[in-house]
Amino acid sequence: MILIKHPILDRNGSIWAYELRDRKSRGTKELLYLLIQDTSFTEEVERIYLPLDRESLLDESVTILDPGRVWLGIQEEIDIEDREILERLWELREMGYHLGLEGVEASSEILPIFDLLEIAYQRDWPSQEWIRELKESGFALLARHVEEAELFAKLKGLGFDYFQGYFFAKPIETKTKQIDSAKIKIMEIYGLVESGADLEEIVRAFKEDPTLTLALLRYINSPYFGLQKEISSVRYAITFIGPQRLKRWLSLMLYATPGKEPQANPLYQLAQSRAALMSKVAQKSGLDEEKAYLTGVLSLVEILLGVPISQFIGSIKIDPEVAQALLDRESNPYGKLLMLTIAHELGNQVAITHYLKELGIDESHLAKASLEAFG
Numbered sequence: 001m002i003l004i005k006h007p008i009l010d011r012n013g014s015i016w017a018y019e020l021r022d023r024k025s026r027g028t029k030e031l032l033y034l035l036i037q038d039t040s041f042t043e044e045v046e047r048i049y050l051p052l053d054r055e056s057l058l059d060e061s062v063t064i065l066d067p068g069r070v071w072l073g074i075q076e077e078i079d080i081e082d083r084e085i086l087e088r089l090w091e092l093r094e095m096g097y098h099l100g101l102e103g104v105e106a107s108s109e110i111l112p113i114f115d116l117l118e119i120a121y122q123r124d125w126p127s128q129e130w131i132r133e134l135k136e137s138g139f140a141l142l143a144r145h146v147e148e149a150e151l152f153a154k155l156k157g158l159g160f161d162y163f164q165g166y167f168f169a170k171p172i173e174t175k176t177k178q179i180d181s182a183k184i185k186i187m188e189i190y191g192l193v194e195s196g197a198d199l200e201e202i203v204r205a206f207k208e209d210p211t212l213t214l215a216l217l218r219y220i221n222s223p224y225f226g227l228q229k230e231i232s233s234v235r236y237a238i239t240f241i242g243p244q245r246l247k248r249w250l251s252l253m254l255y256a257t258p259g260k261e262p263q264a265n266p267l268y269q270l271a272q273s274r275a276a277l278m279s280k281v282a283q284k285s286g287l288d289e290e291k292a293y294l295t296g297v298l299s300l301v302e303i304l305l306g307v308p309i310s311q312f313i314g315s316i317k318i319d320p321e322v323a324q325a326l327l328d329r330e331s332n333p334y335g336k337l338l339m340l341t342i343a344h345e346l347g348n349q350v351a352i353t354h355y356l357k358e359l360g361i362d363e364s365h366l367a368k369a370s371l372e373a374f375g
Helices: 029-037 039-044 054-058 060-064 083-094 128-136 149-158 181-194 199-207 210-220 234-241 243-253 266-285 289-298 301-305 309-314 320-327 333-346 349-359 363-374
Strands: 003-009 015-022 048-052 070-074 099-102 116-120 140-144
Touching: 003 266, 003 333, 048 054, 054 083, 083 099, 128 140, 181 199, 181 210, 181 243, 199 210, 199 234, 210 234, 210 243, 234 243, 243 266, 243 289, 266 289, 266 333, 266 363, 289 320, 289 333, 301 309, 309 320, 320 333, 333 349, 333 363, 349 363
Parallel strands: 015 048, 048 070, 070 099, 099 116, 116 140
Antiparallel strands: 003 015
């Protein structure tokens, strides 16, 4: 079983939760058991939204999950007016679990059990009056199948709280603003490495930022490298890592926030897993692994930095094919590989099939790459 983390965003475009699903299904008992056994997953993210089918909802194992970290989603095919189901929902509610409901066909007497309503977008809705009534009743609203930035803006204006869909794959153009100085320094050093600058110039740039220098030394002396002797020289650390691995590290350091490691940022986790899968697929399909990895890592900088991708690319020296893939995801193989990877994250089989065909990649290659990337 391969776990897929499907991001749910809040009104600010930040990750509110990850919906957890299997590669081919949602809410099965097997998925529930796997989540219980792999507690490290819940430690990686602030909140999990777990859709349940009838069997997994009634299974006693569900009560092992932490109600402070896991929200439970009730799928549309479950008859919530069934006495056994209704009693179970009240029981979970009393235990402190937050409940979400897929669809809003239930009677008004039952709806107050739920905290959140999932609504799949269709062209003939929503009416402002209907949304206003739901909001006035105290529900949080999750819009699914949001595929365009314009639709995201519209639904946000109507009062929706959370969003899921391809608008995340097509970042919203935001108003131009200044990138903070720490990120600018990272981008500056990245540009020096990309352009093949002299080692001493790169060392000087690092020494102008003590925080980044300390982060580099912590990285090089981490158990990942297994060094027998601690490295305290920036010059030696840069030489030891090499330009390709240094660029990877710098791109991930964009996700760091003051006083915290980049791993604390949920976007970092998504960027890292996205880049890992893209590099593995590239290995098996004749594409450049490094370009694929960097396209994946940098695919979220627009949301991360709050600036249009064109502004970011204009301020950093970057491989032309990677830049083009970020600007227009249909323009070259790396952009299409990015779209394939996002489709994989969303579990969208139609899009997966489309981009596999576009890239000339066999589905078995994607499956093998996924296993290698995520174990």
